[in-house]
Amino acid sequence: MAFDKSEVEKIAHLARLHINEAEADEVTKRITDILALIDQMQSVDTDAVEPLAHPLDVAQRLRADRVTETNHRDELQTLAPEAQDGLYLVPKVIE
């Protein structure tokens, strides 16, 4: 499948990465090579094969509905790049 520079831009935006003009060609080439490797899968007919999402064939365990956590806001917000009045601050969110 063809992968070009416009695709790089679209995917970079979805992934919230900034790829500048200087890098774009290199990135496109590298990803094209990787996709060529991946495309080797297409050589096998898998129509009748059930997808395997996870190596464990086990059911999800359930957790009892209990409150086990306590408030550690102040400690946790020391990790934050910017916080004020208990809130995490980010550049204005425009809806």
Place this chain on the structure above:
Amino acid sequence: MEWEPVIGLEVHASLSTKSKLFSGTTSEFGADPNTQANIFDLALPGTLPVFNAEALKMAVRFGLAIGAEIGKRSVFDRKNYFYPDLPKGYQVTQLDFPVVGKGSLKIFLQDGSERVIGVTRAHIEENAGKSLHEEFHGMSGIDLNRAGEPLLEIVSEPEIKNAEEAVAYLKKLHSIVRYLDISDAIMAQGSMRCDVNVSIRARGETELGTRTEIKNINSFRFVEKAINSEIQRQQELIEDGGRVVQETRRYDADKDITTSMRSKEVANDYRYFPEPDLLPVVIDDAYIESVRAELPELPDARKARFVQEYGLSEFDAAVLTSTREMAEYFETVADQSGAVQLAANWVSGDLQALLNKNNLEISESPIAADRLATLIARIEDNTISGKIAKTVFETMIEDLASVDDIIEKKGLKQVTDSGAIEKLVDEVIANNPDQVQQFREGKQQVLGFLVGQAMKLSQGKANPGQVNQLLQEKLK
């Protein structure tokens, strides 16, 4: 051209579990920002989700309540998008294998008719946090208390025909989740939210028109207004030769219009895939049956029982079962007073008016069910008249004394002593010779006037039956 709207609802109900969907953090409404956001909720590296058993049970309860297929193997998926109130950068939800499949519910309309509305599916997912836009010198503040709270998203079939049906459907869902005790479903607090899909088509057309989605409507009234306003907008647009664009819109209640929420993202590409930190949720018949065994009586069943057991009219039964609290309140009043119809009248009449006036839920009623039952019992045993009862009722709002004490204290007890009533009747006959004359000439309706005079003279306390009887005897 006659237009036919096609409406579908996506309702999010917050499940009232003690802890969050995948973490042991509490999620109570109204806590200080980020005091209910712990390491998993904040998506700190290396933290992992573990599924809350109660959220599963609540979803299955809902599924059984609407007669839906229960997904015996449901799968969580990641829905990827960036937003500051979404700490992991993906929301855990269920795409292809929801826990609740196809079901339906019945709605009752103003004209007395009923309709069955299909529910396509209901799935469990995580709530996001909140962005606050005020007062941070041009920055937004993020509060993640709500992030990771369990939601049940309930998707209707696109077969709702108008705003009235949409509201009836929403109220029915509201009633069901509260009957099931799985959600507070308080729209004003966001514990129930509604997205509405609206399209219109020429009547008779089978293809659906292009739809718009109105996001996050937070009251029953706004749902009605938003739908009507959007139908009208689409109609005018098409009639003017325009075309409806598939988009997300917002309802502006002040202007009573919907406006486009033009998002920067040209087209969302959520890149769903199975959540690898969680395994498929597998449940068996025994589990389903154990949940079914614990189901409470649901609104439709309760309504039928009220009609059958209490002999109420369909209308009264519908009103009295519209919420679980109202139904329980009524049953207490009816059973304790022994006067079913009076109980129905008082609960749906005076009590409801009182609640409406003060904007209260029945659970917050200033008059408890057992007190209202006593009041009605006093009407039944002729201690007071229905009219005096209204005075007692008014007093009961402020005065927490027992009903009997209030009646005693205020001297409102009905006069049933025949000597005293005879004196009253004699006085009325003496004071109203003209009316007495008219009655004797055959003008029956004057009797009412004379009874009224006697009641007035007794300040409402005389037993109206006795007054009536004695007057008739004396005027023969």
Place this chain on the structure above:
Amino acid sequence: MIEKTVAELSTSLAAGDISSVELTHAYLARIAAHNDVLNAFITVCEDSALEQAQAADEKRAAGDNSPLLGIPLAHKDIFCTNGVTTTCGSHMLSNFVAPYNATVVEKFNTAGAVMLGKTNMDEFAMGSSNETSYFGPVKNPWDTKRVPGGSSGGSAAAVAADLCAMATGTDTGGSIRQPAAFCGITGFKPSYGRVSRWGMIAFASSLDQAGTLCKSAEDAALMTNTMAGLDSRDSTSIDKPVEDYTATLNDPLEGLRIGIPKQHFAEGLSAEVEQAIRAALKEYEQLGATLKEVDLPNNHLSVSAYYVVAPAEASANLSRYDGVRYGYRCENPVDLEDMYKRTRSEGFGDEVKRRIMVGTYALSAGYYDAYYKKAQKIRRLIKNDFDEAFQEVDVIVGPTSPHTAFELGAKTDPVAMYLEDIYTIAVNLAGLPGISIPAGLAQGLPVGMHLVGSDFAEARVLNVAHQFQQATDWHRKKPASFSQEG
């Protein structure tokens, strides 16, 4: 003393020949002397290590003789450590101090092991050479112009150069086994779900598995005894009793059926590596095993499928690094989108970004079926191949890597780098236990032999590896420039 195995050190500590404090001092001195060259550690915790050692000695004096009590170890910097920086080899987390311990860390603490520090790694475990680390490449102690392998390269180099007695690692596509092979040590990846992933920074959730880098299969058994077990905080950790993996180490190999996958001895395998592995297989025959060729017909597609599954999961797992709640945030963002994009582009290195891009693409509208779903189907085929092979054999044995350690900077093409893991990747896709043990030298560089067991056959794999190490001494070989000291 420092060159000894954990089992030997444990005996010495129990006998009172040496104290944990002395041992810890010895390793700390060793780190001080060599880390500048090897760059194996990102963080060294001198003070807390000595405190832990002191506490271990006190416990010992009080009669505690737990096998790992007082043994100095290093944790790969992917495991969160309460109060100690956890970088995951990335600029994004270069200042991140977790307020919690990973379950693995907690378990070693409880066992009384002494944490010397945090080891260098490929950024977010994405790499096979340790060259993608924000903290610079790790050098192979056997030849410092060469790579130690990756992504657990710091742990492998640290063990090989005796900077610690044992180390933890993680393996998503070969990240324990390949560096163990390149550095001439024993690297064990248990079955998926055997060890809790809680507090271990995720790369690809359905593939990541914690394991051990150490000096013998016996040590791997001792470490796995400590690490393994159900963790209620990890939904993918398995509810299966933990065996005592040391109990069966000495079982004889008489009658053992070894499968030789013909696909692992095909084109691309260096002649010297093949020679060493063939010789090792002869050794197994001497020990009573029989060899049988097995077919893994879809093995050649494992790298392709892996480079869809792993990047897809990673693309979502790494979305949380957005500069909002912790970690790196770019300077003076002009708006929200600028904050996201610059934070992530400045915080992540090229390989991480490349994989996020590939994963995002593979999941995007219109490509999901052709890539992601297809890869899941190939994954099923690969698992089926193993299931069939294990009908006929007990373990599968082959080379860990097609060749010995390559030179730093030798592989600039990502695809060439990805193909490094051609023999190990399928094992992660199938969730099986695998170990790499030293099996020879080729031009002075270690050759790794790869042993794979069926689901949860940890004990068997360790037994088969241990028996080889009882019969040979390849695992005792030391890199010349890092022996004789200490």
